[in-house]
Amino acid sequence: MEKQKIAVLGPGSWGTALSQVLNDNGHEVRIWGNLADQIDEINQDHTNKRYFKDIVLDEKIKAYHDLSQALDGVDAVLFVVPTKVTRLVAQQVAAVLDxxxxxxxxxxxxEPDSHKRLSLILEEEIPADKRSEIVVVSGPSHAEETIVRDITLITAASKDLETAKYVQTLFSNHYFRLYTNTDVVGVETAxxxxxxxxxxxxxxxxLGFGDNAKAAIITRGLAEITRLGVKLGANPLTYSGLSGVGDLIVTGTSIHSRNWRAGDALGRGEKLADIEANMGMVIEGISTTRAxxxxxxxxxxxxxxxxxxxxVIYEDLDIKEAIHDIMNNEFKAENEWS
Known part of the structure; x- marks a missing residue:
């Protein structure tokens, strides 16, 4: 693939890691963010120490505070911003994209309140004549491992297979590999x-429970994720793939996962407000639970x-009581779908 120009919107941990992947593949990468100090740090020191203390970025990766400059002449725009501001940033992009x-x-x-998937928000806010079909890049991936070029396999999903293949080629290399999928609903809900x-x-x-409980919540959790996704029109097989069970394993078992760490702190009796303040990063699982x-x-x-x-999160139910309630739910067959 010839060199592409890509704007990466959001200089968080995952946006930074994906920027490095794209840069490794010879593309021109422009990171956009709204914190001037962070943008200056990336440009001057080639670091992003809020997320990666010991990583030095390639000096070819440029950061921008001005969105129109970041988008000038680019081939692709990658959104890696928190869910709650996706619509706002999409509106800003639509206003300046030419x-x-x-x-x-x-x-x-x-999305809070509307419960919409992010691709729907992007479709609504960016005019069809200014964009491709949306591509969802998702799967089992910790930024902390991708940034050190650890092997990572994820999914590129789009209603248009050719656009998904373009993104697959854009990112794939010797340590980072994408598989295509056309089930956008399944990949996004997973x-x-x-x-x-x-x-x-x-x-x-x-709370001190062991591996049996871990396997139980991951497996039964996947069952209810699948139930909701299929109700929304997803292919159930998607949940057996990288973006389904793969992502659930990596997020539900690792200290790298801020969602897992937040839950661990809740289990140890910490208050949610303190956990969110100490994390310093968005805990998407908290708002997604409500949605x-x-x-x-x-x-x-x-x-x-x-x-x-x-x-537990929104009604202050004691966690031990919540577990007791689940263990005493009415008996079900394993493959029941209602």
């Missing part, structure tokens, strides 16, 4: 909802783990 680009996102969540289960898995660890709970209620989908986590 040519057609490939639009992709690598964030994981559901990426969003696994953060809820990761909070629960962390809480079990914080998924409300969506499940609206659609009549049985999601007992999500409901339990919702009650």
């Amino acid at each position: 040519h057609k680009v490939t639009v992709l996102h690598a964030s994981k969540g559901l 990426g969003a909802l696994k953060n809820i289960i990761a909070v629960g898995a962390g809480a079990l660890h914080g 998924a709970y409300e969506l499940a209620q609206e659609l009549g989908v049985y999601m007992p783990i999500t409901q339990a986590i919702y009650r």
Whole structure:
């Protein structure tokens, strides 16, 4: 592939790691953010120490505070901003974008209140004549490992297979590999909802439970993620793939996962407000829990783990009581779908 110009919107941990992947592949990378000190640090020191204390970035990676400059003449725009500001940033992009680009996102969540997937937000806010079909980049991936070029396999999903293949070629190299998929609903719901289960898995660890409980919440968590996704039109097989069970494993078992760490702290008795303040990064699983709970209620989908986590976070239910309630739910067959 010939050199492409790519604007990466969001200089967080994942945006920075993906910028390095793209730079390694010979593309021109422009990181955009709204914190002047962070932009200056990337340009002057070639570091992003808020997220990676010991990593030095290639000096070819440039950072921008001006969005129109970052978007000038680019081939692709990658959104890696928190879910709650995705619509706002998309509106800002639409206001200054003056040519057609490939639009992709690598964030994981559901929009608060509307419960919409992020690709729907991008479709709504960026005019169709200025963008491709949206591509979702999602899968089992810790930024802390990708930034040191550890082997990572994830998914590029789009309604248009050729656009997904373009993104696959854009990113893939000897340590970072993408697989294509056309099930956007499945890939996005898997990426969003696994953060809820990761909070629960962390809480079990914080309470002192072992591997049996970990396997139980991951497996039954995947079952309820699949139930909701299929109700929204997803292919159930997607949840057996990288963006489904793969992402759930990596997020639900690792200290690198801020959702798992948040749950672990909850399990040890810390208050949510303190956890969020100490994390210093967005914990997507917290807001996604509310969105998924409300969506499940609206659609009549049985999601007992999500409901339990919702009650702990938003109704101050004691975690041990929540676990007791789940263990005493009515008996079910393993493959029941309601």
